[in-house]
């Protein structure tokens with residue numbers, strides 16, 4: 541008796557420019573294999589002027605969704621059919637999901653951070669020092685506030701961008717949380733001391749990213765204490781200078797791979813409806829980064 545054969549894979553991928561160094565495929569495809577799914581994750585170089593055609597192409601090919609990275613996270617929005625709550629608050633999409641033929645924009649960066657944080661502690665009622673005001677900081681600030689953080693002290697090199705994030709957190713995000721969020725902007729000149737009562741310290745800048753691995757986050761690390769959770773978004777290398785210094789001071793630490801894997805887990809759940817094994821994904825990335 542002949543069995544039914546299927547040579548058609550389901551497709552997802554990543555649109556970016558440049559994109560060749562994006563490691564997402566290296567963790568997503570092993571996760572698909574471990575789930576027994578014949579899916580493909582394509583790393584696709586899409587120039588800014590080609591984004592409309594690329595999204596139309598994804599529709600034509602029946603993509604189940606795709607990640608967006610620099611420079612498409614904001615530009616993609618006008619080509620989509622709708623936005624999830626956090627993507628709408630942040631004004632940025634990093635994960636598009638095909639829901640019944642409609643492309644819906646989500647943002648999994650901050651959700652991934654929250655999920656890796658929850659493995660260590662409960663964010664409810666906590667105070668957080670957030671360094672940076674770019675895409676990653678925005679995502680983390682918004683989702684941690686929605687997850688129950690009650691005080692955010694924010695510092696950024698450029699005051700203008702810092703104030704923009706402050707306004708977002710004080711306005712629409714505070715409203716979405718039902719009120720009670722306290723947000724303070726701190727000018728970042730010289731080493732920042734961790735404010736009294738802080739439980740969470742996050743480097744959400746690109747300081748320390750390969751090849752500038754010795755670059756130092758201007759933070760007085762002697763003000764880190766063992767009750768704090770210290771997180772660094774830098775995925776390459778995972779053991780940044782801040783991660784090492786925080787570990788030496790007895791803090792619990794989340795490295796950039798923790799966040800990368802956790803947001804990948806959420807993306808796969810959105811696309812396939814199945815939950816992948818994060819250990820498979822982390823070890824695939826560790827192999828790539830020689831960690």
Ligand code: NDP
Nearest residue numbers: 672673674675676677697698701745746749773796799800
């Ligand atoms: P953006 O370009 O949007 O923001 C960069 C941020 O870093 C800004 O706040 C910028 O400050 C700050 N910055 C850069 N260089 C310095 C410096 N020398 N001193 C002080 N501040 C500096 O990038 P993203 O937010 O998208 O990404 C930031 C990092 O997060 C990247 O390294 C990326 O790899 C990582 N990331 C990790 C993820 C993960 O899953 N692990 C997910 C998403 C991002 P200013 O505004 O003054 O320029």
